[in-house]
Amino acid sequence: MAILQTRGLDKWFGGLHVTDNVDFSMQPGEVHCLIGPNGAGKSTFFRLVLGEHLPNGGAILYDGADITRAKSYQRIRRGISVKFQVPGIFKALKVRQNLQIALQDHLSGHSLNEEIDRLLEFLKLKDAAGQLAGSLSHGQKQWLEIGMAIALKPKLLLLDEPTAGMTPDETHATGEMVQALNADGVSVLAVEHDMAFVRQIAQRVTVLHFGRVFAQGTIDEIVADERVAAIYLGETGHA
Numbered sequence: 001m002a003i004l005q006t007r008g009l010d011k012w013f014g015g016l017h018v019t020d021n022v023d024f025s026m027q028p029g030e031v032h033c034l035i036g037p038n039g040a041g042k043s044t045f046f047r048l049v050l051g052e053h054l055p056n057g058g059a060i061l062y063d064g065a066d067i068t069r070a071k072s073y074q075r076i077r078r079g080i081s082v083k084f085q086v087p088g089i090f091k092a093l094k095v096r097q098n099l100q101i102a103l104q105d106h107l108s109g110h111s112l113n114e115e116i117d118r119l120l121e122f123l124k125l126k127d128a129a130g131q132l133a134g135s136l137s138h139g140q141k142q143w144l145e146i147g148m149a150i151a152l153k154p155k156l157l158l159l160d161e162p163t164a165g166m167t168p169d170e171t172h173a174t175g176e177m178v179q180a181l182n183a184d185g186v187s188v189l190a191v192e193h194d195m196a197f198v199r200q201i202a203q204r205v206t207v208l209h210f211g212r213v214f215a216q217g218t219i220d221e222i223v224a225d226e227r228v229a230a231i232y233l234g235e236t237g238h239a
């Protein structure tokens with residue numbers, strides 16, 4: 001059974017068909033990347049999965065349940081988590097306190113501190129634990145945000161351009177984090193432009209173009225597809 005599936009998903013903004021009859025499927029334990037030129041409808045697809053937009057037609061199935069009309073908080077409760085591009089961390093609080101906030105409804109005392117330590121180590125933020133989150137580098141802020149998103153141990157983690165603005169080293173380290181999460185059983189769906197990163201993490205890739213599924217396959221199949229290369233022609237900084 002798919003961890004996430006959409007059937008004939010449709011979304012219109014006025015006269016614009018932004019999600020056009022999208023059939024999408026990913027298996028549990030899969031890392032799947034969503035790519036496509038600017039305006040292809042990637043963010044909208046994410047927001048439909050999260051329940052921030054409601055579709056005009058079609059269905060969204062998550063882990064065997066129809067969540068097409070479920071509220072966002074219900075989806076989160078079922079194990080979907082997201083890291084958006086703009087970090088939603090508490091800048092005026094210390095790194096450790098940020099993680100504490102993400103965890104404290106579920107853990108307390110010794111186990112809370114132990115889990116914070118484990119996450120700090122995982123996120124390469126151990127030495128920055130006492131720093132204000134606002135003083136972290138861009139890459140570190142993204143990692144802290146990933147920490148907030150994985151604190152509640154999601155089954156499906158959505159990442160919106162997780163490496164945007166990162167150095168190559170930070171990007172690679174982020175890829176290793178995604179691989180480690182995946183080895184722990186987390187399914188990951190990432191919108192990403194950096195093809196080296198896609199190659200590092202993705203088992204399967206879906207290309208969106210004008211709101212439609214344009215191609216699907218392994219990264220090697222996608223890179224070898226001349227039709228995919230053609231839709232990126234004229235764009236800079238992509239693919």
Ligand SMILES: Nc1ncnc2c1ncn2[C@@H]1O[C@H](COP(=O)(O)OP(=O)(O)OP(=O)(O)O)[C@@H](O)[C@H]1O
Nearest residue numbers: 013014016018036037038039040041042043044045
């Ligand atoms: N809330 C909205 N109202 C109206 N139009 C929207 C809305 N959100 C997105 N759009 C339009 O829908 C189309 C798809 O946008 P979307 O942000 O999903 O694309 P994207 O593939 O994520 O692009 P990018 O790579 O630039 O982030 C664009 O033409 C965009 O202008």
